[in-house]
Amino acid sequence: MIFSRAAEYAIQAMLYLAKWHETHPEERYLQTREIAEAQEIPYYFLAKIVQDLTRFELLTSAKGPQGGIALARSPEEIRILDIIAAVDSTQYLSRCVIGYPECTPETPCPLHYDWQKIKTQIFYIIEHVTLADLIKDAQFQNGRLVAPLTFGVVSVELGESSGKS
Amino acid sequence: MIFSRAAEYAIQAMLYLAKWHETHPEERYLQTREIAEAQEIPYYFLAKIVQDLTRFELLTSAKGPQGGIALARSPEEIRILDIIAAVDSTQYLSRCVIGYPECTPETPCPLHYDWQKIKTQIFYIIEHVTLADLIKDAQFQNGRLVAPLTFGVVSVELGESSGKS
DNA sequence: ACGGTTTATGATAAATTTGTCCGAAAATTG
DNA sequence: CAATTTTCGGACAAATTTATCATAAACCGT
Ligand code: SF4
Ligand code: SF4
Numbered sequence: 001m002i003f004s005r006a007a008e009y010a011i012q013a014m015l016y017l018a019k020w021h022e023t024h025p026e027e028r029y030l031q032t033r034e035i036a037e038a039q040e041i042p043y044y045f046l047a048k049i050v051q052d053l054t055r056f057e058l059l060t061s062a063k064g065p066q067g068g069i070a071l072a073r074s075p076e077e078i079r080i081l082d083i084i085a086a087v088d089s090t091q092y093l094s095r096c097v098i099g100y101p102e103c104t105p106e107t108p109c110p111l112h113y114d115w116q117k118i119k120t121q122i123f124y125i126i127e128h129v130t131l132a133d134l135i136k137d138a139q140f141q142n143g144r145l146v147a148p149l150t151f152g153v154v155s156v157e158l159g160e161s162s163g164k165s
Numbered sequence: 166m167i168f169s170r171a172a173e174y175a176i177q178a179m180l181y182l183a184k185w186h187e188t189h190p191e192e193r194y195l196q197t198r199e200i201a202e203a204q205e206i207p208y209y210f211l212a213k214i215v216q217d218l219t220r221f222e223l224l225t226s227a228k229g230p231q232g233g234i235a236l237a238r239s240p241e242e243i244r245i246l247d248i249i250a251a252v253d254s255t256q257y258l259s260r261c262v263i264g265y266p267e268c269t270p271e272t273p274c275p276l277h278y279d280w281q282k283i284k285t286q287i288f289y290i291i292e293h294v295t296l297a298d299l300i301k302d303a304q305f306q307n308g309r310l311v312a313p314l315t316f317g318v319v320s321v322e323l324g325e326s327s328g329k330s
Numbered sequence: 331a332c333g334g335t336t337t338a339t340g341a342t343a344a345a346t347t348t349g350t351c352c353g354a355a356a357a358t359t360g
Numbered sequence: 361c362a363a364t365t366t367t368c369g370g371a372c373a374a375a376t377t378t379a380t381c382a383t384a385a386a387c388c389g390t
Contacts, residue, residue: 002167002262003262003263003264004347004348005264005347005348005349006347006348008262008263008264009264011263011264012263012264012265015263029366031365031366031367032366032367033366042348042349042350043349043350044349044350044351045348045349045350047367047368048348048349048369050367051367051368051369054367054368061366061367061368062356062357062358062366062367063355063356063357063358063365063366063367063368064356064357064358064359064364064365064366064367065357065358065359065364065365065366066357066358066359066365066366067356067357067358067365067366067367068366068367069367080276097167097168097173098168098173098176098177098180099168099170099173099174099177100177111245111290111294111299114286114290115290117286118283118286118287118290121279121282121283121286122283125276125279125280125283129276129279134276169377169378170377170378171377171378194336196336196337197336197337198336207378207379207380208379208380209379209380209381210378210379210380212337212338213339213378213379215337215338216337216338216339219337219338226336226337226338227336227337227386227387228335228336228337228338228385228386228387228388229334229335229336229337229386229387229388230334230335230336230387230388230389231335231336231387231388232335232336232337232386232387232388233336233337234337
């Protein structure tokens with residue numbers, strides 16, 4: 001599963017918000033309720049998550065009419081990692097795959113090495129991909145956010161070499 | 166976290182069992198309790214997991230004195246995937262990373278492509294690595310199983326090209 | 331056949347994650 | 361100021377995962 005439900009919702013909401021900011025630069029705040037309904041996220045659950053995100057200063061919020069939430073920084077400055085860190089714990093990135101409590105670094109099993117690579121890639125992605133990357137060609141489609149065809153945007157390379165053609 | 170606690174325990178137990186078979190070819194069964202104590206896994210929880218594993222015919226069990234559990238097949242024929250499948254669900258390998266319910270394949274977001282790679286790697290590993298691979302140079306160290314220095318055993322390559330030097 | 335040993339099973343409890351509800355606080359509008 | 365709108369915060373409920381327990385069933389040596 002990799003991410004918790006909460007983290008998934010958080011990313012979805014932030015994405016929605018980022019895209020909305022882009023397309024409605026005049027309006028400052030968007031309501032949590034609207035996001036929840038558009039993305040079919042349980043409202044009260046999302047509201048809780050939003051609180052975490054504001055506490056971590058990824059969002060600013062305003063109460064009252066015309067109030068709502070808004071990105072606290074520009075999409076370029078918000079990484080997936082920031083979002084995950086706000087709602088989840090990221091310790092699973094350092095945890096042993098098969099849960100050995102204290103396998104000393106000098107004694108890696110065969111899994112360790114390959115898994116390390118994977119974890120490094122995951123970390124690389126969530127550390128480098130920003131909301132700006134993700135919304136680049138995303139579009140609203142009857143209210144819902146959809147993200148069409150934009151691969152190659154980040155193209156993680158750890159094994160260098162890269163492109164096929 | 167990637168794997169559930171249950172899956173982690175299952176792998177640990179199977180590994181222990183495989184190594185034990187190797188070093189004690191004369192004895193047929195090993196008790197669940199012994200494994201639990203050696204690896205510090207909650208006994209009753211492991212007992213439950215063991216039941217799943219036998220139901221999936223990865224283990225055979227025998228009641229009564231001299232009873233216990235034993236691998237149902239040789240370590241070469243037991244893949245991580247088999248173990249995971251017995252105790253977990255593997256659907257997370259096909260799930261969208263950020264939980265979008267029905268993102269059509271024609272509209273991948275930037276994450277999709279990179280994450281696909283990662284999931285492919287994970288799948289490749291759990292599909293190809295067997296208990297035999299894992300115990301190759303593993304050793305018991307005051308009762309506990311430790312797995313020293315054997316990387317390069319599997320060396321997943323999907324991005325071709327591979328080696329730096 | 332018996333008693334001791336060991337797994338199998340079903341019931342249950344604790345912990346965590348997920349989801350829901352409600353009242354209070356804050357801001358806007360009139 | 362009052363009414364309305366929205367977030368905030370705590371408390372609660374449901375679902376899932378993790379862990380525990382008690383008893384039944386199978387086996388073995390005697
Ligand atoms: S070497 Fe193997 S057992 Fe040790 S921490 Fe790495 S994955 Fe876990
Ligand atoms: S393209 Fe993006 S949103 Fe769609 S399934 Fe893949 S990861 Fe999820």
